[in-house]
Amino acid sequence: MIKARGLQRRFTSRGRTVDAVKGVDIDVTEGELVGFLGPNGAGKTTTLRMLTTLLTPTAGEAEVAGCDLRADPVGVRKRIGYVAQGGGTGPECKVAEEIELQGRLYGLSKADAIARGKVLTEQLDLSGLDQRLTKTLSGGQRRRLDIALGLIHSPKLVFFDEPTTGLDPQSRANLWEHIRMLRSEQGVTLFLTTHYLEEADALCDRILVIDGGEIVAEGSPDALKARVSGDSVVLGVDDDVTTRAAEIVGRVDGAHDLVTAVGEVRFRVPRGDTALPALLRAFDSEGLTMQSMQVQRPTLDDVFLTLTGRSLRDSESGGDADQPDETATDEDSNRNDDSDRNEVPTHVA
C-alpha cells in the first residue's frame, strides 16, 4: 500500500535550512495498521503530508495506494483518505453540507454522496446531527465527522494525523474502537501518527519510531519492548540503608543497570515478578525492610529511551531530557490508566 524510499524534506526559511525528514523508508502492506510514533517535531506530520501529496518531497520517491507520488498525485488523492490533525470543517457549515461537498469533490453524484454520508454518520455515531453547524459539535463528534469526510469515497488506505490529540479519555477510547473497526470490518489499511505511547501500543500492529527526522526503530509493540532488556524494578528503602540494599540487589541473578538514589534502588532484571520473592527473603535475613516496591514491564517509553537516550514524555514537555524522573514515573502510572496495564505495583507495608 505504501512503499517509500529515501523520502526527504528540507525547509528553508530566512536563510536557515531545516531537514525535517532526513530520508525515510516506509513499507506498509495491505490491511496493516501502522503507527508512526515520535515526539512533536520529529517529522511525523511532514512525512504524512508528503505521503498525502500535500508537500512535495525534496528527495526520494514513493508509491502510495498503487500510484506514484510524483507522477500521479491526483491518482493518489483519489485512492487515499486523510484525516488531518486539526480537522478540516468550516465552523459555519452544516454537517450534511460538508459531507455532501466532500463526496462530490471525490466525484460521487449528489445522491451517492448523501447515501454514503448516511452510512458513515450511522457507523460513526453521528446520526441526527445533519443540520447542526459543525461549530456546535463536541470535540469527539467533530473528530468523527473529520473521519467520515476522510472515508466518504471508501478509500482503501487512510492516513490519520494525531487522531486523538485534544480528546478526553472517553472520546479517545471510543475513537480507537472506530479505528479498529475500520480495519477489522472494512479491511482498510491505516497509517496513523501519534505521540501517545498508549495509543501506538493499543492500536498498532507495527510501529515506526521517528526521531529527529529519521526512523530509529521499527517493529510490533511487543518486539520493540523486547529490545529493552527486562523489567524495571524500583525499591523504596530507608534512607540510611540505601547502600546495603544496593549490595543485596547486586547479588540478584541477572540484575543490571543498577541506579541508586537516597532511599531508592532501581535496576533491571529479566523477570521482575520471580526476582522479588527471593529479594524479599534476602532483605529479611539481612534485617532490612523494604518500604515499597514496583515492577514495571517495559513500555514503549523505555524503548524510546533506549533508542534515543531521551524519554518520549520529556522530549515532549520541552526537552528536559536530563532531568531525573525518579518519582515522576510513579505518579504518571497513577494518573495514567493506560500505562497501568504494563505494571505490577506491589506495595509492602
Next chain:
Amino acid sequence: MLRDVWLIFRRDAILLSRNPAWLAIGVMQPVLYLVLFGPLMERIVTSTPGFPPGSSWTVLTPALIIQLALFSATTAGFSLLADLRNGVVERLRVTPASRVALLLGKVLTNGLTTVAQAIIITTLAFLVFDLSAPFGGILLTLLIVAMLSVTLASASYAVALTLRNEEAFPALVNSVMMPVLLLSGILVPITTGLAPDWLYAISRVNPFTHIVDAGRAGFRGDFSVDAMLTGSIVLVVLMSLCVFWGARTFRRENA
C-alpha cells in the same frame, strides 16, 4: 473542473447567505457616502471647472461601487486565512478537486457578492437621489465591478496564502490600497483641470484610474472607444494576471 468550481462556489455562497449581515455591513459605507457626502458633491460639481461630464450622482455612484469592490474583494483573503486555520484548505487539497477550481469557486462568490451590493447601492441612488443612467450602461459597469472583484479577490487570496498571517495581512492590504484608492480619483476625479500635472501623471499610471473612468463612462452612457478602451484592456489584463497569480499560488505545493 467546472463542477468543482460550482461546488466550491455553492459552499461559499451558502455560507454567505447564512450571514447576510456581512452583505449589509459592506453596503453601509457606500450608503453613508451617498447620504452624507453626495449632497456636498452636487454643488461642487456644478461650480468647479474641470470636472468630468455628468451630474454629481453619475460621477459618485459608480465610484462608490468600485470602491466597494476594492474594499470587499481585497479583504477576501481573510476568509481564506480562517479556512487555513480550520484546516478546510488542507482538507480540500487532499481531494482530487482541481486546485484552480478551489480558487475560481471562491472568487466567483466574491464577484457575486459585490454585484449584489452594487445593485443595492445603484437602486438606492436611483430611488432616493437624482441618479439618471442608462440601463445598459449600468449593466456594463456592473460587469466591470464583477471583473474587478474577481481580480482583486484572486490577488487577495494569493497574498493571504503567501503571508499566512492574520495580523500582517490587513496591514499590508491597507498600506497598498490607500494610495491606490486616492490615486484612482474615486471621490474627486483626478482631471487635468483639477489636479497639478505631477498628480495627474501619477494617477494615469495607476491601472485602477482607468477602471474607475470606464465605470463612470458606463453610468454616463458613453460607450465610445475613447472612454472605454483603456479601462477594459487594463481590466482584462489585470484580471488575467491576478487569476493566474492566485491559481499558481493555490497550486503551489505547501500553500
